[in-house]
Amino acid sequence: MEEAPAPPRQRRSLGLLSILALLVLAAAVAGYATTKVPARWAGVISTNTRAEVSAVATVPSPPARAPLAVASSPDVPATGTTASVAPANAPDPNTRLREEDRAPKFDVRAANAVPAARETGSQTPVQGVTDTEIRFGMAAPFSGPAREMGHQLKLGIDLAFAQANDEGGVHGRQLKLFTADDAYEPTRTLNAMKELYEQNKVFGFVENYGSPTALISVPYALERHTLYFGAFTGAPSLRRDPPDRYVFNYRAGYAEEADAIVHYLVKTRRLRPQDIGVLTQQDAYGDAGWDGVTKAMRTLRGGVSGDVFRMSYNRNTVNVDDAIAQLRRQRPAIKAVVLVATFRAAAKFVEKTRDIYPDMIYATISGVGSTGLASELMVLGPKYADGIICTQVTPAVDSYASVALNYKKALAKYFPGEPADYTSLEAYLTASILVEGLRRVGPAVDTEALVNVLESMQNYELGLGPKVSFGPSDHQALHKVWGTQLDKSGQYHAIDLE
Missing domain, CATH: 3.40.50.2300 (Response regulator)
Structure with a gap:
């Protein structure tokens, strides 16, 4: 009986050579990825385990591309990470990446930093800060x-x-x-x-x-x-x-200033909450002052806000005629006005109402621009300035x-x-x-x-x-x-x- 020949040794050698070749190829691709993959992902590759590197290395690498320019279109606001950073290469949309590799990896402290400085370990440049x-x-x-x-x-x-x-x-x-x-x-x-x-x-x-x-x-x-x-x-x-x-x-x-004014008018000047009206600018400034007044009124009324008389005018105008018409129709008449206005509009309101309501108390918050208000009123005459109250967020200038x-x-x-x-x-x-x-x-x-x-x-x-x-x-x-x-x-x- 003829003995069966031993299996050829050539196959085993071929298998070992194939494994070695794959390992060499994986190492080569991993090295290429570290140098050619865009900076956004390269940092991730360098910190992962060997198994993760092998997984990334099997992904075909995109061809090198020219650096992307940072967009500066006036219609598209730049983000904190792109306003001063241009990525080295753009990722190929056909390349398959893991989800954790798709998310940008950056430290909030270095949001405006140049990537090259972070990679080399040098001090991170910060937008708007130089050595001088x-x-x-x-x-x-x-x-x-x-x-x-x-x-x-x-x-x-x-x-x-x-x-x-x-x-x-x-x-x-x-x-x-x-x-x-x-x-x-x-x-x-x-x-x-x-x-x-x-x-x-x-x-x-x-x-x-x-x-x-x-x-x-x-x-x-x-x-x-x-x-x-x-x-x-x-x-x-x-x-x-x-x-x-x-x-x-x-x-x-403004809520704190309005609260201080209302409490002063009620506690010191002995007015009732219903004796106080408000002139507001028609925007967030006016709304903020209005909210402060109504909260103060609610406190003084034991948690009940009640009705507060409100007039208004358009921002960047001095047209207060509609507000004054409202004031003249108001019954019973109010005795004080909190002016949540800019100085020219406030001065115009005082000018047009001072003679009609000679005993009216006018009180403004600091947003009015108190120096500008004083100048405008003095142009009109001393009687228009006399007695105007203004809250401040600084000590008196002449103190x-x-x-x-x-x-x-x-x-x-x-x-x-x-x-x-x-x-x-x-x-x-x-x-x-x-x-x-x-x-x-x-x-x-x-x-x-x-x-x-x-x-x-x-x-x-x-x-x-x-x-x-x-x-x-x-x-x-x-x-x-x-x-x-x-x-x-x-x-x-x-x-x-x-």
Whole structure:
């Protein structure tokens, strides 16, 4: 019987060679992927296990493509990750990827950072921050009826920045302010924000103006994890509970100011709640003041809001004729009006009603622009200014508070000829708190580090009386409301609201 031949050894060798060849091929493809796959996914490959690398390596690699340009169309807002970052290569839409590889991998702290710096381990560049400067932006009215407010806000920030820069800057960096004009029109605010963030490459926003415009600018800043500091508005949309992480306020809210006015009129001036009416601008500013008045009325009436007489006018106009017609029809007649208006409209309302109601009490909140209001009324005559009440979110400009004296001294040094003004004083205080926060962060500035430092700022002495404090659950520096009243010479004097 013939013995069966042994199986050929050639097959076993072929099997081993095939396995070795596959291993070499897998290693080669993995190496290619590490160098050629776009940065968005390459970091994922480098941190996965060998088994995961093998799984990715079996995916066909896309051909190399030219780098993508960052979109800068005015109609499409850039996100925080793309405004200053261009990906190395675009992923092939035909390439199959795992779900975890499809999601972008980035640290919130480095949202605006250049990828190459992160990969090499060097210090992460931050938009608006260089070795020599830190850039901030402000969207405000520099044209239209509210342009004086934009001028005063810019003046106050420039004043605080000039002081800091003369002292060597913040850790050797000079502070610079860039402005964009939205004319206090929400339809122009988005373009103003894009100009500042995408063209001027600002690090954050400081002292933006207005409540209706904030409904556009705040979401824009939040989507980009960008600081939105000390806006000139007391609207509740900037005072959420819990607060938005990147939004910080200096001033008391309009609800707090309106509450202080109503309580003063009832407790000190002995009016009944039904004796008080409200003139409001037809937008978020007017609504915020109206809500404050009605809440105060509800408190005084034991939880029952009751009827509150309301008049209104259109933003960026001085046409208050319809409001005055409502006032003349009101029965019984009211004895006081809370003006939630800008200074020109408020002055026009006083002008047209003062002779009809000579005993009327007029009270405004700080959003009116108190210096502008005084100037407008004095042009009309002393009787129009006399007795007008205005709440403030700063000490009286003509007071001997140390912060008011320091402000006026700096104003005379850097901007001689500019008069002291409540609006520029507020902006000066806001920017001074921001500068202190930047100093506490240290040389390595980024948004997250600054937010953490601000949230830990407690009992900072600025010379205001109450001390400045923030916390994770409270992003408003002060809750204090000061009272002032105009005399016949157009000067404000402090009054006790309590």
